[in-house]
Amino acid sequence: MADKDAYISALEQKLAELSGTEVDQVKKNQLANAADEARVIGEMAAYVASITVQRAAEAQVGLVSPQIADIYSYINAELSEARGAHVLPPLKYDYDALEPHISGTIMEIHHTKHHQAYINNLKAATDKLIEAEQNNDVNAMNALLPAIKFNGGGHLNHTIFWTNMSPNGGGEPSGSVADAINAEFGSFQAFKDKFSAASVGVKGSGWGWLGYCPKNDKVAVATCQNQDPLQLTHGLVPLLGLDVWEHAYYLQYKNLRADYVKAFFNVIDWSNVNERYENARKAAGH
CATH class of the missing domain: 1.10.287.990 (Fe,Mn superoxide dismutase (SOD) domain)
Structure with a gap:
């Protein structure tokens, strides 16, 4: 306390x-x-x-x-x-x-x-x-x-x-974004592992992202330092972002960022992520 x-x-x-x-x-x-x-x-x-x-x-x-x-x-x-x-x-x-x-x-x-x-x-x-x-x-x-x-x-x-978060979130995605994740990473678990490792591994302050690449019509995991916008940095349309600045978790998880990242998966609103994915594909003409 x-x-x-x-x-x-x-x-x-x-x-x-x-x-x-x-x-x-x-x-x-x-x-x-x-x-x-x-x-x-x-x-x-x-x-x-x-x-x-x-x-x-x-x-x-x-x-x-x-x-x-x-x-x-x-x-x-x-x-x-x-x-x-x-x-x-x-x-x-x-x-x-x-x-x-x-x-x-x-x-x-x-x-x-x-x-x-x-x-x-x-x-x-x-x-x-x-x-x-x-x-x-x-x-x-x-x-x-x-x-x-x-x-x-x-x-x-x-x-x-x-x-990207909801009280009724968590679980696994469904719909077209689930198909895209499986196609790119092989399985949801493989995506979860890659996204988690990338987010935990951000040096200092930044964000972990799942983004959509309009050029090749694929999803990708990426990270950004500080508050750099994903689209400006990597050319990816943001679908799912995780804030890994200390202010986002230190009060509750102290220096255990990995525990915070794990907990985040319990509140992800996959319907929001799926909607973002479908809108991004439509905007890209796919």
Whole structure:
């Protein structure tokens, strides 16, 4: 109980300034605990604020990274949100509905604190991006990419994660996604083993994914560091994502990430995964 109280206290104190994460620290991928994560979450806000947009007459022109538009496009496809109009999506179940596999306390903090932090910082970065666009300051636009990628990815990834789970989840998939899994991995158990090993093996903070490749019409297991969007990183449409940042499990599972990954399979909403798979194939023309 003392560990739990200390953990929650650290989160509440450090996340009071809800922001994003400092770029160099993200690249180093050294978020060791909730307090460290909360600290770097606050530092991204300072990073965004430090970017100075030049007046139109002084701005330097050039090529804007296409990844900026891509990230907003992925968010719009998932949430139908216009750029900058980002809000915390409600869960379709109560915070304690996934117990005993994922505690209600984790779910509440994760949703209302962590996810909200990414949204707050994405909106701040978007405001600065719009200012840079109005002044045609390409340098400032590109300087904002790490913040937009991290916080936009955090918003997108968590939104998918919430829908991938259900109080009535678990078991094995059915429908066309089950056929795709069997075709690619040989069996559901073989997929489960590969997905689990990949997720447990993420170095530092990141995500484990089952994604769909539109080019070869196959599913694949992949991982991403930090909050990097799957589609931007690997060209895969996200079907099933597992958050393996420590804030997603440490309160309940401590450093036993493998136990958390195992428990996740008890709450997977395979109907949601199957729907995502069918929509992705249809969009790809298969």
